[in-house]
Amino acid sequence: MLEKLMSERVYFIIRCLLSAVFFYAGTTKLLDTNGFASVISGYGLLPDSLVYFAAVSLPVAEFLIAIGLICDFKGSLSLYLIFLLIFMGVLAHGISMGLDVDCGCFAPGDAEGKVYHSLWEALFRDLFLVFGCAYLYWLRVVKEYKPRSVFPFILKK
Secondary structure (H helix, E strand, O other), X not given: OHHHHOOHHHHHHHHHHHHHHHHHHHHHHHXXXXXXXXXXXXXXXXXXXXXXXXXXHHHHHHHHHHHHHHOOEOOHHXXXXXXXXXXXXXXXXXHHHOOOOOOOOOOOOOHHHHHOOOHHHHHHHHHHHHHHHHHHHHHHHHOOOOOEOOOOOOOOO
């Protein structure tokens, strides 16, 4: 049973699940950049001049990271984890400030945002995703799964 949990298939499935979260989040936010900019502004962490730039660039980055993770490109899992930790920091800031804002995890006004209008739930969901990343890192060490180079023709050993 333990060997099945450490199989290459499980490694692929977890990558797919993590990718699906960022793919969905990035895509839905790109479809409503003005709404997402409003959510970002609600946290009060960025100057107004950078809010719209962040509302466009963050979802694009999520989308690209999702593609990189599904393809198992080197660095994509690390970027995924870095983004999660930043998002968790923003959520923790919102919680500590007592903000009553949409978490901004997915498009503003989506069904998930209406059901889970709590920053705590979003923080715990992100923590669950961090555990998924940690499991993938662990599998890489134990089973020696190697991610692919993005530019194999340039980065040959």
